[in-house]
Amino acid sequence: MNLDYVTLGMGNPExxxxxxxxAxxxxxxxxxxxxxxxxWIGAWxxxxxxxxxxxxxxxxxxxIGGSNNGEVVPPSRAIAKLIVE
Known part of the structure; x- marks a missing residue:
């Protein structure tokens, strides 16, 4: 599931x-x-x-707002290994 679908308001497919x-x-x-x-986010x-x-x-x-208003938050990437047991 692409998290952009959730961001765009599409959520998990029915x-x-x-x-x-x-479940x-x-x-x-x-x-x-x-x-x-x-x-939870579903996936095939x-x-x-x-x-x-x-x-x-x-x-x-x-x-946006507060004492850090306008501060740039750098992009990041996190990768987690998922193993089916």
Whole structure:
């Protein structure tokens, strides 16, 4: 699942949200700017693949308001290995 879909307000596709909810996982929905949320992001994976990389790319941004107003926040990338056991 591309996190840009969540950013654009599309969230998890319905074909994933229904089984996720039934299994007790709260699907992550679109989050308004300045707010936070907790939820799950669904993804389709191939049965024969047992290792994945979860990649989070954050674009450069600027702080809006407060004592750090206008400060540039550099882009970053975080990669977490996911292994199916």
């Amino acid at each position: 074909v994933l949200t229904t089984p996720m909810s039934a 007790g996982y709260s699907p992550l929905q679109a989050v308004p700017a300045g707010e936070t949320a907790t939820g 994976v191939r049965d024969e693949v047992t290792e994945f990389d979860l990649v989070y790319d954050r674009r450069e941004g600027k702080v």
